Amino acid sequence: MTDFRALHRPGTPLLLPNAWDVASALALAEAGFAAIGTTSLGLAAAAGLPDGEGYGRAETLALVRALRGRLGVPLTVDIEAGFGGGPAEVAELAAALADAGAAGINIEDGRPGGTLAPIQAQAELIAAIRGRVPTLFINARTDTHWLPAPSSAAPASAAPASAAADLGETLARAEAYLEAGADGIFVPAVADDEEIRVLVGELAVPLNVLLLPGMSMARLAGLGVARVSTGSLLFRAALAAAVDTAGAVAAGGPAPAARLSYARVNALAGAKLQ
Known part of the structure; x- marks a missing residue:
């Protein structure tokens, strides 16, 4: 299997499609993507749970275990903020995911209620994971372009995306997370070309961005990005x-021909892709 770390190349970014169940992960792997991620929104919504509220731990672990030995490409797992656990609990979850075959995890500093975790508290989570699972690729996500810092009096709803974000806060958090043992930095919602260039230039590790409307892989490659995540886009699509x-058929239209046949999906679900 390809080394997951080696897929992170600035200027030749890894496009990481995010799956939400076994079938979507297997289909994306069969389609030729070099690695697969999970989407916490897709996984939570499919289970009838809210995203970002600390639920979904059992479902996430079950999905990774169901994919063990079947995917054929590296899998990285979104664990939100650790699903509500302290450093020791989150580190044990990371170890369980690695034992089940995960090559990496994504852990965020956004917290339920719409604020950012204190930098030191988040760094302690990352350090605990690194100490427990030395080989796991830790992608540290900072939500500074979405949420206010703990010292800010502004509510989360008042914090617009990228334009009002404090790039200094982003860099301070990134450096703390790297010192704690992170392997990559993920800054979702960063969209300004100059901000991306600054992040690429200042960080000594791969920069991961979220694919936003209007973005292209060519543009992000030119900015030096190393990893591009689709997030919940594929699930929502x-x-x-x-x-x-269903609406088109209800409106009187003909039943469309599905691009994937029943037989193909059934075979895919039972296949071991190696």
């Missing part, structure tokens, strides 16, 4: 496609 298809 699939859900919208299901609703649109």
Whole structure:
């Protein structure tokens, strides 16, 4: 299997599609993507749970275990903020995921209620994971472009994306997380070219960005980005496609031909992709 770390190349970014169940992960791997991530929103929503509120631990672990030995490419797992555990609990979860075959994890500093965790508290989580699982790729996500810092009096709803974000806060958090043992930094919602250039230039590790409307891989490659995540985009697109298809038939249209046949999906679900 390809070394997951080696896939992070500034200027030749890894496009990481995010799956939400076994079928979506296997289909994306079969389609030729070099690595697969998970989407916490997709996984939580499929289980009837809210995203970002500390739920979904059992479902996340179950998905990774169900994919053990079947994917054929590296898998990195979104564990939100650790699902509410302290450093020791989060480190044990990371170890369980690694034992089940995960090559990496994504851990964020956003917290339920719409604020950022104190830098030191988040660094302690990362350090605990690094100490427990030395080989796991830790992608440290900082939500500074979405949420206010703990010292800010502004509510989360008042914090617009990128334009009002404090790049200094982003860099301070990134450096603390790297010192604690992170292997990469993920800054979702950063969209300004100059901000991306600054982050790429200042950080000594791969920069991961979220694919936002209007972005292209060519543009992000030119800025030096090393990893591009689709986040919940594919799950939301699939859900919208299901609703649109049902709506079109209900409106009197003909039943469309599915791109994936029943037999193909059934075979895929039972396949061991190696």
